[in-house]
Amino acid sequence: MKLYTSASVTLLFSSADAFFGFVFYLHWNDFALFGKDVFNYDFTHATFELWLFSMLRVVILVGATLGIIQNPKDGAKGIKRARYPVGLMNIVMILYVMAKIMLYTEYIDGNHDDDPWFLTLGIWTMVASLSMYGLWVYILQEARPSKESTLHLDDDARGLINQDEINERSCSSGSDTSSDNESDDSSGDDEVDGDDDDDDIIKKAKKKKKSVKWYSSFLRLMAYSKADWPFLLVGFIALSCAAGGEVFIPLLTGQVLDGVIIESEKAKFRNGIISMTFISLGIGVANGVRGGSLSMAMARLNQRITNHLFESILKQELGFFDKTRTGAITSRLTSDTSTLSSTLSHNLNICLRSILQMTGYVVLMMIISWRLTFITLISFPLIAVITDVFGSYYEKLSRKVQTSLANANIVAEETISSMKTVRSFANEEGERKCYWNKLHITYLLRKKEAVAYGLFTVISSVCDLMVFVVTLFYGGHLVVQNMLSGGMLLSFIIYQLELSGCIEDLADVYTELMKAAGASRKVFQLIDRKPTFMNEGRRAPRQFEGQLEFKNVSFAYPTRPSIPVLKDVSFTASPGEVLALVGPSGGGKSSCISLIEHFYEPSSGEVLIDGRNVKEYDHAFLHQKIALVGQEPVLYARSIHDNISYSLQDCSTERIESAAKQANAHNFIMHLRKGYKTETGEKGLQLSGGQKQRVAIARALVRNPQMLLLDEATSALDAESEHLVQQALTKNFGTRTVVIVAHRLSTVEKADRIVVIDQGTVVEQGRHQELIKFNGLYARLVQRQILGHDSDDGQDDEERLVARKNLSTRRKDSSASSNSSNGVENDISD
Template identity: 45%
Template sequence: MRKLPTVLVTTLISIVDMATITILFCHGNKFKHHLQQGLHHFSFQRSVFDLFVFGFLRFCLTMGLSLSVFRYSYDSIYRIRKIKTVIFIASLATSIYTIIKLLIRSEVPGTLTDKWFWLIFSWTHISCLWMSLHCLFLSKIYINIEVNNTSINKEDGDEVEREPLIGSSDEQSDQSPKTTAKVTIFRLFSHSKPDIPFIIMGFIFLTISSTGQIFIPYYTGEVVDSIVIEKSQKKFTQSIIIMAVISVISSITAGCRGWCFSLAMARLGIRVRNRLFGSVIEQEIGFFDKVKTGDITSRLTSDTTVMTDTVTLNMNIFTRNLILSVGIIVFMFKLSWRLSLLTLIAFPIVLGVSKVYGEYYRDLASKVQDALAAANNVAEEALSAIRTVRSFANEDGEKDRYRTSLDKAYKINVKQANVYAGYVWCTQLFELGLTVAVLYYGGHLVLTKTLSGGNLVSFILYQMQLGNCIDEIGEVFTGLMQAAGASEKVFEYIDREPVVKNTVKDIIDTESVIGQSEDESDKISGLIEFKNVTFAYPSRPDTNVLKNVSFTVQPGEVVALVGPSGGGKSSCINLLEHYYEPITGQILLDQKPVQEYDHKFLHNKISLVGQEPVLYARSIKDNIGYGLSSDITIETVQHAAGMANAHAFIMEMEKQYETEAGEKGQQLSGGQKQRIAIARALIRKPVVLLLDEATSALDSESEHLVQQAIYQNLKGRSVIIIAHRLSTVEKADRIIVIDKGCVIEEGTHSELLRNNGKYASLVQRQLLQTEEEVEERVISHDNDRLGVGIAKRDIGLHFRSTCLITSSSWH
């Protein structure tokens, strides 16, 4: 809000408030006479001088606040924000004082017919509301302070933010400062729109059931009057029958109400989980680099449960108690307006306590969910790597880690329990005091013949019922705050837009690609180009893993990427798969950026076989056909397995292609998993095949089978191989050496050996490892110095001849 208009408006209203309260106090004339009467002959029951004094103090306070804001903007608004709760309490206390004055004044006959009293009584309540709003408006003023050509913008609850000073302060004040988006209850309810038919039916049954419950205390009082006072059998029987009918109808409709809301709650839970999982699964890979799996799992399980169950359940409870409260208040005023006013004093106090408690409880609930998410992450990490835990005998260590994580959640739970205990103490003590006050005042009314005994019994029953309603409404507010705290991360994930978008810019019918022949679906040739690519991972934005990298892979060409570990080879694969986007440069496929291809089409044309392929806890057939249509034929799967040299060992298994692979493929050996992964890649008939250390972790026999499966299926495909072993690299058409994020060499195997550069040193290092093994064997068999010298000479000849043979065989 802007300062000057707000201050002017609030000042004007304060003057109107003072003028009105003065006119009402002196009845429009003789102000001095009424003032003297109030000072010298003040009577709490008859005089309204105290209300005039409250009005004058209110005027001084509001005018003082407005003038201080006008004179000292920043300091005054800061103080107002600190004391606004005190002002709200003062306004509430004034209203309660006025109601108590009305009740005591009603004891004097004829005093309630004074119209001036009713006018000043009503205006006092209006003015108390205005004082709270006056404080709120002033606290919401934007402050613009110029400091060293910068503007400091502050609003309620915000930290100071410096922005470049552009234009006038009025222009600055229109710019909203950055605030943290808070989940609102309305956002929770908005997800229930598809369930409106069930909710409407539930509300209908709820209204019938609650309305029936409202009449039970009333007819209870009628029964008491018919027995004690009137001694009428007919009225007694009639009241009992009516109560029985109402009870039966209320019970039936209550059951129907529960069915409707339970069904709505289940549907809401499924919907929110689907939306959350759908949003998370669409996020870029960088998101999963930073967010732990256990955290996401916790949001999908505990947070969504708290969120959906609490919202629907509390909506049911709140509506039922709201209807009951309205009906009860109507009957209470019908029975005794005096006792009703005394009872309703409790409402603002309970709501105020619930508000303060609910906000603090929401923060604690959010912290509990975060702590449980951390504990779930520890458990998920340990259980997913149980073989590693067992091999290092670290079960006790993992239990300690999990126990420590749970202890953090427990400490926050202790705070929650303490706060809840304090809340219960306050509400219970207040309700007890209110009950004693109602009994005392109600007994006084019965003794003075103002209220009958049966009506007092009915009123007390209504008051007890209203107290339960207030308790449940307070718990509903707390529950909704807990749901809001739990749903903050849920909505944050649902609303999150992926940084790397899979937007369809190249219109291709991806659904028709799978299952077509190679000629029909071959819409790309496989030309790959990296042009001046610089890249850093989102989790490490200050470290460039690729620096101005450029190379080309021609259609049908086999290119090997070699170099020391951490040089950036796998990062090239990640960029080509469009897991990430480069900082600068482009990755082109058939002269078109990879981000312009449809996500599904791109990954049907590009297949990846990694060093540790992930298999799912499904059958081998489902793993090979993963991501394809469910009606894929077994013949297609078998053909792909045959190309991958996997068909033979699959057929030797008891259930063959229906054999379960186990979690992450743990029921299979490393070589078997690799061949199934190759079959999974080949079944898509890719134009580009990416092999990222596909054989590095295998024994010689498994490596031979996997390499045979790879190289017999390379024809007509553009292939990028990442490998360290010479036997894998030397067969490539071209070798690109990448070190420290830069391309330092490029050529064939023989060309790079003749250059005697980084690649030659890598090859020499592999061969020297073999030399050392041979030397150790020679020494163990013959300690003769001559024999050792001959062996070393033979090894040197072996290295040189290997290079020459490799070079000549390549040509």
């Protein structure tokens, strides 16, 4: 349907073009004009070639329409390839008509009967040529098959590439990586939303099809600036005043020159000098107000949009951070937002000023000499096409440059944040080479930018110079013919030079806006990204007991959806009860903790607290009632006091010290020179591992949580400190629900219930003595820890299979399970 609609519009326009071309050329029905124009051709009066232009447009449009109807796929490709040749052809037609009209009006012979027909056909030719190009670009291209346009996932449609692909790129060969970057258009942006599924990408492409244009990003930026309208209004008024004043300077210069040369125009000299003095002063003041106001507005915009971006990042689910590198995110927050605001501030200023000045220049140029103005405007369509071609190419390069910078930031951030590991493996040279390779990719892309920009500058400069020479030659002719004064010719030449400068400024602004558009698109995509699940719960009951239940829970991490971590896991924990999760590493124990904290959502089943799904609880309320101490606690670059009271408002010093004493941290803190005011350094690097864990335990205890989650919370403590901390924790368990993940026997042997998890499945449950008598996997783990026994992998697998078999048998018959367990033990001993 879409294809035939486009074809109908195109054929209708072609019919109108052919009809008006005949009518305007033949003066309705004067067929004798054919012979007159062919055999007695006169360039300044004949319109035969304008009629030929009309027929050429009709043939090309009809041929393209028939081709695209017969073969939509190949026809659409042909239309796209011929876009610029067709545009160039229409530019030539327009320029030809402009030159013809100009000469016709200068060498008119006094017979004005043909004037209306000549001018009407000339104007129609220019309008039809512009319309044809518009049809070619905006209508015929719409006739492409929808499937092709949907699956054609270029940089704009895909938006961002998968960060996992970035991580897999090798640092060993800069040239290979560069080749991959340049050959694959989809590497135009960093993937920050991590969608691996092509169907999701296609859906995203459909939704964002209308927003990929640069002006969409620009309009959205303007929408973000609504609150800054007073600054923008003042800046725009000042800009208008400055631009308006600058428009009259060349005109006054010409009048001053005429006042010097022409005796009768002496008064113009004095008046022109006075006027130029006052106008210059006004322009200076207006420029200062303009620059300050617009810069202030853009600074506020940068603050606002960076804050919105950071707010969106904080809302993302943890799976997003699992597969998105920190360097890529910080690049968005720093590099892209800075590029966006600074580029927009500077170039918006130039763009508005140039547009206003161009408008004034063209009006005054037309007043001085419309003929010379026609010659000047000849270069406009050509420069427009060149700028379009260059701008599209430059935008792609700009996105790739931003991507390469983000990749380099990833390497730098990862290296700097793990300098101890780099130093321990003496890999400084390897990291330097890796960073150099990333920077080399950026260099290669910027070299392309430089070549493209240089080529564009050469072409535009040559066009400007040719137009200037022709204007000077023809303007001298007009002065000789007394059709223009010398001063006005000088004014016109100044206007022409200023106009060329404005066009160059706009071309530069366009390329810079492309860069800002590329950066803003990435920023907006991250701002608009919706988490896979939201913390939208509103439940915040007055009574929160902490009754925990895992009900047939299965789970897989978003980064590895095909690899299940938990499989149909079920267990409970009551208030006042200590539940220990044990088992081999990688079995899924810490994943259970993450599900309780609602960091992720299970694939199936439910995690219940007090009989309610954990996702029903208010996010802030839930984490006031639940405190987590991880195996590798993270401290912030703040004082110990601020780390313990993190996120708490008006937390008293007595409360903080009490929690530190419970965590056996008070003594070492008081031995520090600044006590609780001691800075912990980035990620707590100024403290030892054991000290960090004790501070983290104090941070959890100061909240007096109803549910305490300890994920290897004492793994970095020495035996004495662990004993003291465990005593303190045990005293404070009270009515709390405590879930402990640990490997040490001393940590779990006194637990009220021990749940043994192996390869995502619960294989045993019970108290310590019960599980020892059961002689299953838990007994093996305890025996290995006490006696230091080792076994090969084959024996480990056999023990796990035996443990599962024992669990199944135990459920059927407790006495039979005991006998079976003894038999298995004898077999393994043998």
